[in-house]
Amino acid sequence: MSPATLPKPSEPRWRRRAEARPEEILEAALEEFGARGFEAARMEDIAKRAGLSKAAIYLYFQSKVALLEALIEAKVGPLAQTAQMIASAGSADPLNALRTLATAAAFRLNDPALLAVPRLVIGISGRFPEIATYYREHVVEKARGALEALIEGAMAKGQIRRADKNAIVRAFIGPLFFEAMWTHVLGGETALHDPQKLIKQQFDVLLSGLELRA
Amino acid sequence: MSPATLPKPSEPRWRRRAEARPEEILEAALEEFGARGFEAARMEDIAKRAGLSKAAIYLYFQSKVALLEALIEAKVGPLAQTAQMIASAGSADPLNALRTLATAAAFRLNDPALLAVPRLVIGISGRFPEIATYYREHVVEKARGALEALIEGAMAKGQIRRADKNAIVRAFIGPLFFEAMWTHVLGGETALHDPQKLIKQQFDVLLSGLELRA
Amino acid sequence: MSPATLPKPSEPRWRRRAEARPEEILEAALEEFGARGFEAARMEDIAKRAGLSKAAIYLYFQSKVALLEALIEAKVGPLAQTAQMIASAGSADPLNALRTLATAAAFRLNDPALLAVPRLVIGISGRFPEIATYYREHVVEKARGALEALIEGAMAKGQIRRADKNAIVRAFIGPLFFEAMWTHVLGGETALHDPQKLIKQQFDVLLSGLELRA
Amino acid sequence: MSPATLPKPSEPRWRRRAEARPEEILEAALEEFGARGFEAARMEDIAKRAGLSKAAIYLYFQSKVALLEALIEAKVGPLAQTAQMIASAGSADPLNALRTLATAAAFRLNDPALLAVPRLVIGISGRFPEIATYYREHVVEKARGALEALIEGAMAKGQIRRADKNAIVRAFIGPLFFEAMWTHVLGGETALHDPQKLIKQQFDVLLSGLELRA
DNA sequence: CATGAATGAGGCTTCATTCAT
DNA sequence: TATGAATGAAGCCTCATTCAT
Structure with missing residues (x-):
């Protein structure tokens, strides 16, 4: 033939x-x-x-570890880009962008697969600190940066009062992160099945403290 | 003799x-x-x-797993007791108790050893879900309960305005938890080296939203 | 090419x-x-x-035990088949078939490898009774059955007088089994180096008691 | 006190x-x-x-092996003595002594503990051939000797006809040994629960061939 | 004589990794 | 590119044996 x-x-x-x-x-x-x-x-x-x-x-x-590294790297890229986009997209109405973002995040946190990477990173952080650091630098730090930009914008536009940006970022990410761990890692019942309400509550508590007072 | x-x-x-x-x-x-x-x-x-x-x-x-279980159990007991004590101790001035508690927590979170258990639990949660659940039930749930009691007290005493308790608890624990992970697990620089300030910031952001308005 | x-x-x-x-x-x-x-x-x-x-x-x-089980199983099959064949092959002249069979057995008992399995089975019978039972059911019981068929045939054809079949079977197997253990397990000198004579003696003693008397 | x-x-x-x-x-x-x-x-x-x-x-x-050796030795002594006694005790009516002896043996074989030693010896024979040999020399050979003496006596007294002594001994011990293994080692159902009948059958089959003919 | 505590040596089993095809 | 077969290294666990009291 x-x-x-x-x-x-x-x-x-x-x-x-x-x-x-x-x-x-x-x-x-x-x-x-x-x-x-x-x-x-x-x-x-x-x-x-x-x-x-x-x-x-x-x-x-090349090896199991190489596979792990490639995995982290592969999962990191898109997230970082997303963060970037978000930050720039919210320049018009930063406060609203924050709210939208939080809601989106709450929705996505419902997907256990999404938590797999952070959980994995936490699990290996002892044995592979560089990977943990890599993840922090390329994901968490990026997200933090994007959030800070939004918050800065909101403060600049007078949407919220001035306060320590670091603290505000923590106050945004922390509760979501905690709820996600609580639910998908520790197996607890959760407010996550109603992300919309979850975020409403969180903003209710949080933002009212940041609103401008008369 | x-x-x-x-x-x-x-x-x-x-x-x-x-x-x-x-x-x-x-x-x-x-x-x-x-x-x-x-x-x-x-x-x-x-x-x-x-x-x-x-x-x-x-x-x-009996085995490596048994050792793990015993370890979790051993570390859980004291924490649960502490939580119990705190809740009851704060009946007079719950808001202040919260502040004190948060500061104490922030100090202790500086001790990497303290985070070892939660980090470990997260790491094994995939393979030993029962242990993760056990930890949640005996530690996190207890802590949550104690906090809720304090918050309930603060609301009853008119120290803070009424709001969703669940959200408030999250808003308390979440940022600290996140900061701790950020620092000791992911190796980031942190606000934790000045716990006093960290807590001041957090309360500044958070509690001002819960204060009673005229 | x-x-x-x-x-x-x-x-x-x-x-x-x-x-x-x-x-x-x-x-x-x-x-x-x-x-x-x-x-x-x-x-x-x-x-x-x-x-x-x-x-x-x-x-x-899968494991050492699985290997043991597979071994027994592998060694059992052929034996059982042999037994079956023998039983059916001897229908014409059962008594002669018995004699031939005994001689063949005596020859084969000279091969230490052949005794390895029974010896092994006896050795593990305490720890793995199911294996011992399996061996009995699939080997010894089969052999017994084949022998009984031959003996029944011999009695039916009037080659030997009627007597308790169970006892006769024992009287056939027992001495051979004993001699084999004696020789290959306990290391004794034996009549087994002359199987022909061994069987002649055995039949001389045994069968004369089963012959028909006038 | x-x-x-x-x-x-x-x-x-x-x-x-x-x-x-x-x-x-x-x-x-x-x-x-x-x-x-x-x-x-x-x-x-x-x-x-x-x-x-x-x-x-x-x-x-001194050691586990020493314990094993001591055990065998301890169990061997009495048996050897018994054999000796039997042989001499049966000088008056050897054939009857044989019958009595067989019945006694059949009774005792019902005791699983009695088989423990032979089974053990068979089990270790590969690793400790000396022990196996020791056991054969001190127990089986002694028993064989005692039996041979009885049989010799019976032949001398004309109670049974002359035949190969070795074969006769095998024909006595073999079936009992086989039945005992069958029952207590391989877990089979057995004629041993009615030792009296068992022996009657065996002697019926066996001795009739050794009786003097007219 | 007696024992609770301790250990060194060794066996079974697993698994990441390599190799021949 | 793909894989079935194979292995070296390593880890968990057991147990006969010893030691300090």
Whole structure:
């Protein structure tokens, strides 16, 4: 049989899957790492979940740790970008942007998969401090920055009174973070099933203290 | 020689070590588990740190998991009691009690060892959900209860205005928890080195929203 | 080069070993278990004897106990079949079949490897009664049944007089079993080096009591 | 309380136990070794069963193997003596003595404890061939000798016809041994619950072939 | 004589990683 | 690129044995 009869040898079908492999593996890794923790997760299970053999993972990642690092990196990028966008998008009505943002966050925190990364990072922070630091710098710090920008804007526009920005950021992130941990990590019942109400309550308590008084 | 000068034979010196062993082991376990995570920690290292042989640990704890459970249990008791005490102690001036409590908490959060347990719990929550739940029920829920009692008191006494208690509790715990994670887990610089100021800021932001308005 | 000279690609050479592995391991296990007993045998020695690494055994058998069970099972099948065959083969002249069978058994009992399984089973019977029972049901009971059939046939054909079948079977198996233990387990000198004579003696003593009298 | 009121201080009560200790330990060892096999039996369990501490066993026996050896030795003596007695006691009517002896044996084989030693010996024969040999020489060989003497007597007195003594002995011991293994080791149902009948059957089958013919 | 405490040595088992195909 | 097979290193746990009292 002559090669000419073969369909596009320059771009065979099986290539398509192969090109998607790294992402599939990362996805599988996230699920396994998230569910069992880094140490307890087995490469074999990740492979099975990604639909290939244990050995094949090593064609794409040098080691288990490398896989972990790639995973964090992959998950970090989009978040950072999102943060960036948010900050700039809210220049017109920063206070409202904050509220929208918080509501969106509350909704997304309902997705256990989203917490998998932070939980994972916390879990490995002892053994891989650099990864924890990386995550902080590229995610938490970015988010903090974006929030601060919004808050700064709100203060500049007179939407809220002046106060320590650091404290305000904490007051925004902290409760959400805590509720998320409480719910998805510790298994508690939660206000998260009604994110809208959750945020309303939080803003009710929080923002009223920051409103301008007559 | 008068019998009175003899050390009580019912409590011989050599026993002392043996009786203290479980605690010594738990302490060592906390340090190793805390530093490396449950899976990565090696029984041998725990033993070495506790000053005995690997096998000796098994005289006191049935298995690595049993050791983990005992550790959580041991660390939980005192915290729960503390919470109880606080709640009742603050009946006279609940708002002030809250402030004092927050300051104390901020001080203690500076001790990395204190965060070791929550961090550990978060890390293993995937593999041992029952332990995570146990921790929530016996520590976080208790703390939440104690706080709610204080807040309820403050509202009853007219020290702060009425608002959703759940939200208020979150607003208290969340920022501190977040700051602690930020600092000791993710390795960030922090406002925690000046707990007094940290709390002042937080209360400034938070409580002003809860103050009674004319 | 003609395709015909190529080794079938569907059965590559390197596969051969892998497919034979379980049997090789079982063989090695039999030797080690037989020589030292189940508990004293070390997986590492079995592996070495089978020509692979300790860990490789676990690719084929879940645990040491599973290996033991597989071993018994593997050794049981053929025996049971043999018994079946014998029973049916002797329908023409049962008494003669008995004699032939006994001789064959006496010959085979000379092979120490053959006794390894029963000896092993006896050794572990305390810890694994189910295995002992399994062995009895699938081997000894089958053999007993086959013998009884022969004896029944011999009685029906008037070759021997009627007597308690159970007792006769015992009288056949018992002495051989005893001699085998005596020789290969207890290390005694034996009549087994002359199986022919051994059987002649046994039949002389035994069958003369079962002959029909005038 | 004056010493006078104490019973015989020169022979304190606790001494009595101490003097019996070795035997108690051996008894406990027999039960544990018998139930689990030598390797699987734990010194601690033996100690517990004997009512003392693990360490105390080492006051009486140098090691686990030494304990095993002492156990075999202790169990061997009486049996050998019994055999001796039997042989001489049966000089008047050897055939009847044989019958009596077989019945007694059948009764005793009902006691699982009695089989514990042979089973144990078979189990360890691979690892401790000397012990197996020792057992054969001191027990089985003695028994064989005693039986042979009886049989010789019976032949001399014309109670049974002449035949190969070795074969006759096997024909006596074998079936009983087999039935005992079948029952107490392999867990089979058995004719042993009616020893009297068992022996009657066996002798019916066996001795009729040895009777003198007209 | 007796024991609670302790340990060194060793076995089973797992798993990340490599290799031959 | 893909994988079934294989392994070395390591960890948990057990247990016979010793020691200090």
